[in-house]
Amino acid sequence: MKNSLPSINDLNPNLWVDKHSDYLFNYTIVRVNDTEVAKDLISETFLAGLKSINSFKGKASERTWLIAILKRKIIDHYRKINSKKGKAEVRINYSEDSEIDWLEEKVSDPYIKNAEDRIQNHELGFAIFNCLDKLKEKQARIFKMKTIDNIDTESICKEFNISPSNLWVIIHRARKDMAACLKENWF
Amino acid sequence: MKCEKAGHLSDKDQYKEVSFWEKIKLVSHILFCKFCREYVKNNKRLSEIFKESDLKTMTRSDKLKIKKRLYEEILK
Numbered sequence: 001m002k003n004s005l006p007s008i009n010d011l012n013p014n015l016w017v018d019k020h021s022d023y024l025f026n027y028t029i030v031r032v033n034d035t036e037v038a039k040d041l042i043s044e045t046f047l048a049g050l051k052s053i054n055s056f057k058g059k060a061s062e063r064t065w066l067i068a069i070l071k072r073k074i075i076d077h078y079r080k081i082n083s084k085k086g087k088a089e090v091r092i093n094y095s096e097d098s099e100i101d102w103l104e105e106k107v108s109d110p111y112i113k114n115a116e117d118r119i120q121n122h123e124l125g126f127a128i129f130n131c132l133d134k135l136k137e138k139q140a141r142i143f144k145m146k147t148i149d150n151i152d153t154e155s156i157c158k159e160f161n162i163s164p165s166n167l168w169v170i171i172h173r174a175r176k177d178m179a180a181c182l183k184e185n186w187f
Numbered sequence: 188m189k190c191e192k193a194g195h196l197s198d199k200d201q202y203k204e205v206s207f208w209e210k211i212k213l214v215s216h217i218l219f220c221k222f223c224r225e226y227v228k229n230n231k232r233l234s235e236i237f238k239e240s241d242l243k244t245m246t247r248s249d250k251l252k253i254k255k256r257l258y259e260e261i262l263k
Contacts (some may be wrong), residue, residue: 124240179229
Protein backbone atom coordinates (compact mmCIF):
# COMPACT_ATOMS: atom_id res chain seq x y z
CA MET A 1 0.00 0.00 0.00
CA LYS A 2 1.25 3.44 -0.85
CA ASN A 3 0.32 6.75 0.66
CA SER A 4 0.81 8.58 -2.56
CA LEU A 5 1.86 8.07 -6.11
CA PRO A 6 4.67 10.55 -6.50
CA SER A 7 5.06 10.30 -10.21
CA ILE A 8 4.44 7.51 -12.66
CA ASN A 9 5.53 8.09 -16.22
CA ASP A 10 5.49 11.81 -15.45
CA LEU A 11 1.90 11.68 -14.24
CA ASN A 12 1.14 13.05 -10.81
CA PRO A 13 -2.37 12.04 -9.68
CA ASN A 14 -1.98 13.79 -6.32
CA LEU A 15 -2.05 17.12 -8.09
CA TRP A 16 -4.66 16.36 -10.76
CA VAL A 17 -7.54 18.08 -9.00
CA ASP A 18 -5.57 21.24 -8.25
CA LYS A 19 -3.96 21.43 -11.64
CA HIS A 20 -6.67 20.34 -14.03
CA SER A 21 -10.15 20.31 -12.50
CA ASP A 22 -11.08 23.90 -13.48
CA TYR A 23 -9.86 23.35 -17.02
CA LEU A 24 -11.74 20.07 -17.36
CA PHE A 25 -14.82 21.62 -15.77
CA ASN A 26 -15.00 24.36 -18.40
CA TYR A 27 -14.37 21.82 -21.13
CA THR A 28 -17.24 19.67 -19.88
CA ILE A 29 -19.79 22.31 -18.97
CA VAL A 30 -20.07 23.64 -22.54
CA ARG A 31 -20.67 20.11 -23.74
CA VAL A 32 -23.11 18.75 -21.18
CA ASN A 33 -24.63 21.98 -19.86
CA ASP A 34 -25.24 20.51 -16.41
CA THR A 35 -23.03 21.25 -13.40
CA GLU A 36 -23.76 18.02 -11.54
CA VAL A 37 -23.18 15.85 -14.59
CA ALA A 38 -19.96 17.74 -15.32
CA LYS A 39 -18.65 17.14 -11.81
CA ASP A 40 -19.44 13.43 -12.01
CA LEU A 41 -17.78 13.08 -15.40
CA ILE A 42 -14.62 14.79 -14.14
CA SER A 43 -14.51 12.59 -11.08
CA GLU A 44 -14.92 9.49 -13.28
CA THR A 45 -12.21 10.79 -15.61
CA PHE A 46 -9.65 11.07 -12.81
CA LEU A 47 -10.53 7.60 -11.52
CA ALA A 48 -10.29 6.12 -15.01
CA GLY A 49 -6.97 7.92 -15.46
CA LEU A 50 -5.68 6.36 -12.28
CA LYS A 51 -6.71 2.89 -13.45
CA SER A 52 -5.04 3.24 -16.82
CA ILE A 53 -2.02 5.10 -15.53
CA ASN A 54 0.34 2.46 -16.90
CA SER A 55 -0.91 2.98 -20.43
CA PHE A 56 0.34 6.57 -20.43
CA LYS A 57 3.26 6.71 -22.84
CA GLY A 58 4.36 10.24 -22.05
CA LYS A 59 3.79 11.34 -25.65
CA ALA A 60 1.04 13.79 -24.74
CA SER A 61 0.90 16.17 -21.81
CA GLU A 62 -0.89 15.05 -18.67
CA ARG A 63 -3.80 17.39 -19.46
CA THR A 64 -4.18 16.27 -23.07
CA TRP A 65 -4.23 12.68 -21.89
CA LEU A 66 -6.92 13.44 -19.29
CA ILE A 67 -8.98 15.32 -21.91
CA ALA A 68 -8.84 12.25 -24.16
CA ILE A 69 -10.29 10.16 -21.32
CA LEU A 70 -12.89 12.85 -20.56
CA LYS A 71 -14.02 12.93 -24.21
CA ARG A 72 -14.81 9.23 -24.02
CA LYS A 73 -16.70 9.77 -20.76
CA ILE A 74 -18.79 12.52 -22.38
CA ILE A 75 -19.62 10.30 -25.35
CA ASP A 76 -20.60 7.47 -22.98
CA HIS A 77 -22.81 9.90 -21.09
CA TYR A 78 -24.71 10.84 -24.25
CA ARG A 79 -24.99 7.20 -25.28
CA LYS A 80 -26.55 6.42 -21.92
CA ILE A 81 -29.06 9.28 -22.22
CA ASN A 82 -30.00 8.25 -25.75
CA SER A 83 -30.53 4.64 -24.86
CA LYS A 84 -32.81 5.76 -22.02
CA LYS A 85 -34.87 8.00 -24.24
CA GLY A 86 -34.98 5.62 -27.14
CA LYS A 87 -34.15 6.92 -30.55
CA ALA A 88 -34.77 10.61 -30.93
CA GLU A 89 -37.50 11.40 -33.38
CA VAL A 90 -36.71 14.11 -35.85
CA ARG A 91 -39.41 15.53 -38.03
CA ILE A 92 -38.56 17.85 -40.86
CA ASN A 93 -41.47 19.28 -42.79
CA TYR A 94 -39.54 20.28 -45.86
CA SER A 95 -39.44 18.62 -49.23
CA GLU A 96 -36.15 18.44 -51.11
CA ASP A 97 -37.12 21.46 -53.22
CA SER A 98 -37.52 23.72 -50.25
CA GLU A 99 -34.07 23.14 -48.86
CA ILE A 100 -33.31 26.81 -49.31
CA ASP A 101 -36.23 27.76 -47.03
CA TRP A 102 -34.87 25.40 -44.46
CA LEU A 103 -31.43 26.98 -44.69
CA GLU A 104 -32.90 30.44 -44.34
CA GLU A 105 -34.77 29.44 -41.27
CA LYS A 106 -31.60 28.01 -39.82
CA VAL A 107 -29.69 31.21 -40.52
CA SER A 108 -32.30 33.24 -38.73
CA ASP A 109 -32.24 30.89 -35.78
CA PRO A 110 -30.92 32.88 -32.83
CA TYR A 111 -29.48 29.73 -31.30
CA ILE A 112 -26.89 29.51 -34.09
CA LYS A 113 -25.50 32.86 -33.00
CA ASN A 114 -25.36 31.66 -29.44
CA ALA A 115 -23.52 28.56 -30.52
CA GLU A 116 -20.93 30.70 -32.31
CA ASP A 117 -20.55 32.85 -29.25
CA ARG A 118 -20.10 29.80 -27.12
CA ILE A 119 -17.37 28.42 -29.36
CA GLN A 120 -15.63 31.79 -29.31
CA ASN A 121 -15.89 31.92 -25.51
CA HIS A 122 -14.66 28.40 -25.32
CA GLU A 123 -11.47 29.20 -27.24
CA LEU A 124 -10.95 32.27 -25.11
CA GLY A 125 -11.37 30.13 -22.01
CA PHE A 126 -8.59 27.82 -23.14
CA ALA A 127 -6.32 30.75 -23.94
CA ILE A 128 -6.93 32.07 -20.41
CA PHE A 129 -6.17 28.71 -18.83
CA ASN A 130 -2.96 28.38 -20.82
CA CYS A 131 -1.87 31.77 -19.50
CA LEU A 132 -2.95 30.93 -15.94
CA ASP A 133 -0.72 27.85 -16.12
CA LYS A 134 2.26 30.13 -16.60
CA LEU A 135 1.65 31.95 -13.32
CA LYS A 136 3.08 30.69 -10.05
CA GLU A 137 0.65 28.33 -8.35
CA LYS A 138 -0.22 30.54 -5.38
CA GLN A 139 -0.45 33.61 -7.59
CA ALA A 140 -2.80 31.77 -9.97
CA ARG A 141 -5.02 30.55 -7.14
CA ILE A 142 -5.36 34.01 -5.62
CA PHE A 143 -5.95 35.63 -8.99
CA LYS A 144 -8.63 33.06 -9.92
CA MET A 145 -10.42 33.50 -6.59
CA LYS A 146 -10.47 37.24 -6.96
CA THR A 147 -11.21 37.48 -10.70
CA ILE A 148 -13.31 34.44 -11.59
CA ASP A 149 -14.97 33.58 -8.28
CA ASN A 150 -15.34 37.22 -7.15
CA ILE A 151 -14.34 36.40 -3.59
CA ASP A 152 -13.80 39.48 -1.46
CA THR A 153 -10.33 40.71 -0.52
CA GLU A 154 -10.74 40.05 3.19
CA SER A 155 -11.66 36.39 2.80
CA ILE A 156 -8.74 35.71 0.45
CA CYS A 157 -6.32 37.48 2.82
CA LYS A 158 -7.57 35.34 5.70
CA GLU A 159 -7.28 32.12 3.75
CA PHE A 160 -3.73 32.77 2.59
CA ASN A 161 -2.70 34.64 5.71
CA ILE A 162 -1.53 37.69 3.77
CA SER A 163 -2.15 41.42 4.14
CA PRO A 164 -4.35 43.33 1.68
CA SER A 165 -1.27 45.11 0.31
CA ASN A 166 0.38 41.70 -0.31
CA LEU A 167 -2.77 40.63 -2.10
CA TRP A 168 -2.79 43.68 -4.36
CA VAL A 169 0.88 43.19 -5.25
CA ILE A 170 0.10 39.59 -6.24
CA ILE A 171 -2.95 40.70 -8.24
CA HIS A 172 -0.95 43.45 -9.95
CA ARG A 173 1.77 41.04 -11.09
CA ALA A 174 -0.78 38.47 -12.17
CA ARG A 175 -2.76 41.02 -14.20
CA LYS A 176 0.39 42.27 -15.91
CA ASP A 177 1.48 38.74 -16.80
CA MET A 178 -1.99 37.73 -17.95
CA ALA A 179 -2.35 40.84 -20.14
CA ALA A 180 1.06 40.22 -21.70
CA CYS A 181 0.23 36.55 -22.30
CA LEU A 182 -3.20 37.22 -23.84
CA LYS A 183 -2.18 40.32 -25.75
CA GLU A 184 -1.13 38.73 -29.01
CA ASN A 185 -4.45 37.06 -29.80
CA TRP A 186 -7.12 38.62 -27.67
CA PHE A 187 -6.43 42.31 -27.14
CA MET B 188 0.58 60.62 -7.51
CA LYS B 189 3.21 58.10 -8.56
CA CYS B 190 2.62 55.60 -11.34
CA GLU B 191 2.89 52.75 -8.86
CA LYS B 192 -0.09 54.13 -6.93
CA ALA B 193 -2.04 54.74 -10.16
CA GLY B 194 -1.46 51.13 -11.20
CA HIS B 195 -2.67 49.95 -7.83
CA LEU B 196 -5.83 52.08 -8.09
CA SER B 197 -6.47 50.82 -11.58
CA ASP B 198 -6.24 47.22 -10.31
CA LYS B 199 -8.66 47.96 -7.48
CA ASP B 200 -10.95 49.68 -9.96
CA GLN B 201 -11.27 46.41 -11.90
CA TYR B 202 -12.90 44.88 -8.82
CA LYS B 203 -14.98 47.98 -8.03
CA GLU B 204 -12.99 48.64 -4.89
CA VAL B 205 -12.03 52.30 -5.43
CA SER B 206 -13.72 55.24 -3.79
CA PHE B 207 -15.06 58.19 -5.74
CA TRP B 208 -12.02 60.34 -4.87
CA GLU B 209 -9.58 57.63 -5.75
CA LYS B 210 -11.24 57.36 -9.14
CA ILE B 211 -10.91 61.12 -9.66
CA LYS B 212 -7.23 60.89 -8.73
CA LEU B 213 -6.70 58.03 -11.14
CA VAL B 214 -8.48 59.73 -14.03
CA SER B 215 -6.55 62.97 -13.53
CA HIS B 216 -3.26 61.06 -13.39
CA ILE B 217 -3.84 59.18 -16.64
CA LEU B 218 -4.84 62.41 -18.35
CA PHE B 219 -1.18 63.40 -18.28
CA CYS B 220 0.61 60.06 -18.02
CA LYS B 221 0.81 58.08 -21.25
CA PHE B 222 2.42 55.08 -19.53
CA CYS B 223 -0.41 54.68 -17.01
CA ARG B 224 -3.04 55.37 -19.67
CA GLU B 225 -1.76 52.31 -21.53
CA TYR B 226 -1.77 50.23 -18.36
CA VAL B 227 -5.35 51.25 -17.53
CA LYS B 228 -6.46 50.45 -21.08
CA ASN B 229 -4.92 46.96 -20.95
CA ASN B 230 -6.24 46.39 -17.47
CA LYS B 231 -9.79 47.18 -18.58
CA ARG B 232 -9.44 44.95 -21.61
CA LEU B 233 -8.27 42.10 -19.38
CA SER B 234 -11.39 42.50 -17.24
CA GLU B 235 -13.58 42.49 -20.36
CA ILE B 236 -11.86 39.33 -21.58
CA PHE B 237 -12.65 37.54 -18.33
CA LYS B 238 -16.24 38.69 -18.55
CA GLU B 239 -16.57 37.53 -22.16
CA SER B 240 -15.04 34.15 -21.39
CA ASP B 241 -17.67 33.41 -18.75
CA LEU B 242 -15.27 31.00 -17.05
CA LYS B 243 -16.42 28.83 -14.21
CA THR B 244 -14.42 27.17 -11.50
CA MET B 245 -15.43 24.28 -9.32
CA THR B 246 -16.16 25.08 -5.69
CA ARG B 247 -13.58 24.10 -3.12
CA SER B 248 -15.89 21.57 -1.52
CA ASP B 249 -16.53 19.90 -4.89
CA LYS B 250 -12.80 19.72 -5.48
CA LEU B 251 -12.28 18.23 -2.03
CA LYS B 252 -14.90 15.56 -2.71
CA ILE B 253 -13.16 14.51 -5.91
CA LYS B 254 -9.77 14.62 -4.20
CA LYS B 255 -11.08 12.37 -1.44
CA ARG B 256 -12.40 9.82 -3.92
CA LEU B 257 -9.14 9.89 -5.82
CA TYR B 258 -7.06 9.44 -2.66
CA GLU B 259 -9.22 6.54 -1.55
CA GLU B 260 -8.52 4.93 -4.89
CA ILE B 261 -4.79 5.65 -4.65
CA LEU B 262 -4.67 4.07 -1.18
CA LYS B 263 -6.37 0.85 -2.36
